Amino acid sequence: MILKKLNCFLFLLVFGFVASAQTSLQFIPEVYGRNMDGLMHVSIINQSTGFNARLNIIVTERRNGKVVSLQTGIFSVGRGSTVLPSSAARGASLQFGSTKLATFVQRNGYFPEGSYDYEFNLISASSSSEQIVIDQTFSQDLAPIAPMDLIAPYDNEEICEKRPLFSWQPLIPVINGSSYSLLLVEVKNAQNPVEALNYNLPIVNQKGIPVNLLVFPSNAKELQPDKKYAWQVTAYKDETVLNRSEIWSFKINCKDSVSEILEVDYGYRDIDDLVKGNYYVAEGFVKFALVNAYQEQRLKFEVSCITDPRIKVKSLPKITLKRGQNKIRLDISHNNAFKDGYSYILKVMMPNGVNKNLRFIYKDTD
């Protein structure tokens, strides 16, 4: 509260020009002097009784002369702070100059680079007479704001970093007191990134970023594999958006290397079933269940390659069978003897002395 009051006071001190003892205008040309609609972002501070008024605004560029003048409709100025009402803007009449610069503004709605004077005349409009209450001019050198593009992670990129470093282009031209905010959300099924930003709980909603880089906030939950994320950066000053980036998305994917972590457990089928079935497909693992009615013992098994009998399958994992039901998971994903699409026979010497032959096709997990 104290800060807000202090802010108001500062505004008055810096931007406000006390035209009469009781009435003044607030306008920040560096922020709002950039486009036609920004001109409507003016507020009137009045300490005395209310009155009806209209506002004339004349914008001139030092080299090109008059750019535009506009006259709003009549509105009432109350005691305290009055924001220019929509009805006054809606009834405004505009007069553009005939210079190239004025035509540019007429078509595009924003002011190209130049040195501008913004003259505001607040005219009290009573039935008997019209009187200039405030005549106030603000000056500003400005250039239009450049697009602010995101840099990394690139749009639709797949990355493995679960705590990525975000970077984007800075706000150009520099506006003092501005900073960045970054919003990152998960994009759920059938959502598009724009909807995700508006509908989903943010993972990162970081305001007050001073530079055009953000290390993934250390206290935020790390990003999850196989999920898609959308992000957008906003440059702002106080409560006003100055510029926004496009909305980009990226996906976390380390699949090249983390198959073990992503492995889905499809359950273990009895080895008898597998032997009867056709072509078991082993995606990185051979998984089966068997019952050992005897004592704890080492499982005896060997694998040979059918597709290329020259391949010698060595360095197989050692497995100890417990008494009762055993779930066996042979991790062969790191064994170079196993090649994608090749057929193999796994020969298991069952504890009761019976041999079981399981044919399978090896498939790389990625």
Added chain:
Amino acid sequence: MKRVFKECYVVLALVLFSNFSYGQVVPIRYDSLAKVTFQGKQKKLLKGFDSAAVSSKIKSAKTQLASAIGLDKLPKRDTDKTFKKFAIKGFNTEVGTMYQSTPRFGQKSNFVNVVNASADLMIYNFPLQLDLVNYQSQPDKLNPLKGNLFKFDKPDPRRMMLSKINEMKNFQKNILNGNDLKNYVRKGIQEKLKSNLPPEVLQNASFNRFINNPEQLKKLLTMEKANLEAQVQLFLEDTKKGLNAKKTGLEKDGQQFGDSLIAVKKTEITSFITELQDDLYSSGINENMITLFQKMTSNNISEKDLASFFYQELINQPKLSGFQKYYSRIKEFQVGDFGNSLPGSFLNRDMLLQGFNVSMKTTRGYTRVGISGNSDAGFPKDMGLNSSVFSIPRLYTYLSVPTTNFMIGSGKLSWVGMYDKQKSATNFLSPATLPKTNSAFTLSQDFKFQEFGKLTLEVSKSSTQYANMTIITPMGGTAISNNLLGNYFRDDFLQTLSLGANHAIEDKKTGLSSNMFFSYSGLGFQNPGSQSLGNRGMRFGGNAKKFFFKNKLSLSVRGDLKHTPINAETNAHWANFNAQLDSRFRISKKTSLNIKYIKNGINKAGEQNEMVYQTEKFQADFTGSYKLMGFNSFSFISLGRQNMLIPQSTQPSNFMSINYTQTVLFEGFNLSGNLFYNKDFSSTTLLGNMTNADLSCQYNLNERLSLSSGLTYLDNQQSARQFGIKQNIQLQLGKHFDISAYLDIRKNLITPQFPDLFSANRGDFSVRYYFGKL
């Protein structure tokens, strides 16, 4: 009648649940069109006592029936012939809260509470998806009446088919052992033929023809037993003829393949197929789905297949009025707050629109129409950013109609009109806007060149108009603007014109995919489909990716150049450029290396070129998984060197960052650690010397509860120094309910310089309930 069936179904399921040891499921042919027919396989009910086979059958039957009577199945059965004006097919709700303390005096804490609800509805047999959100981001201004968004959307067929797809995937994994359906049938039959017969028997041409034709395969898998036996008999006799025809050395074999053997093989093959039929039906894969299932198992399914199947099911529903049959023609139907891009330029990006949007297939192509509002500021996601000079509130009307539909490509004509929309009755300083209209016609045409990809050309003409506007003539008088009164084409035609070209190619043979675009706009062209400044001068860019050495190496190039005019008299413009080169090497099965180069900047170009901002970055990422002391481990190391010149500084900043992640999977728990380290080499520091590390342990207390506990440390020289703990809890309660909570608590060892960036506490909490298909 239907009720009786349902009850039978539930009773049967209950009986099987209560350990009915030697029974086998009575297969029920069930499909979503409510053709519930018993397949008359009762004789199998107590068939044999092959204990292993029977027990595994029971297991799989139990699983299938468990899911069949589970809550997720109930709504599906509601798709029966009954016609309901309104039905809820699935429902999902989530309440999530994020809290982050901001220690700066007087600063509000960062708080977001989001309540989401999503439902799959049937309204007059139209499937529609409804999403609702209540988004609160200011704890001192909690108001459930504000921060609400909603969206009605035509559901994504993939989403509607999700439970079906999962069923099919499980079937492929568990019953087909991961095989393609066609191959499974072929190999199964070949297995049966192989014993006692020579290998040539497998080269049966008519049999292969039958299997390779999807329609015939479907026929085979849906035949009644008698027909099936007759068909198998035909195959076998055909096979015998084939063997006899090859006289040399095989005569004996042909003779050996006598009637008695044919009868044995016929029984074996028929029972193999009928068993597969039973499995298919009991898994809910009905005859209409077999072709789709075959495509899915051979990884050949497209979104179009799913959509057409989905619409076919809808159309086949009884009591559909003529109008409802048009549903399948609707490509987009959105009402509420939805994300979409406007028709016109291919450069238009998605934005949040508030209104409605419909796109429908007509004879020549898609016709799209909509009325939507758009505003930039005041949305809850922005947490207090209440006004914007980036974009003004506006109202759009648009129409896009197909023009040509030639063999070579289709064309369309789009019109977008934009009007300012005054925002009133707001509780913040709402900036008034000047009455203005902006419209654009865009004519675009596609050209498809087989192996040379697709080229799109477009031309667009815009017009911008303020209301109550006059112009001061050079003589000093006033005149009405010459593009008033509908003089759309008189307003400096070339100045308000835009031309664009887009080329896309995807060649699987050479492993090349690329997309290039170019667009040029006159100084006065305003594209209403762009949320911010509609004038974009020149844009040029694209991306290309190519795989080499059997996908072991991929190279990709991405680039973008934007010229934004900033001067009305000279050619001065902002030139934003971005170039990225990315290469990925798969060193071995489990290791890969990724090298990236980025160059990015903004110049003020025109008569003289002035660099305003520039950055350059090299980055190398290494990923690998391996065994560490017998435990599966995974490492990710990223090394980046970057220099950056920002406008506030004359000296470039130069820094190096390392990002290292290590995970080790032990028996019953995982350990993982992250380390981020940044070193600044120049006097202009951006991130400063920074160490950011955490170590955490993930473990499951039981099947439902998984936890992760960790330690954190952060040191950013004089800016911040913190250490703390973090805890994550995930609890699965039943099939439809889960809770997750995350807490990160830190102690500041020094007072942080940027308290917004280094908050001390953060908590996330979410509760999720889901029911039905979602």
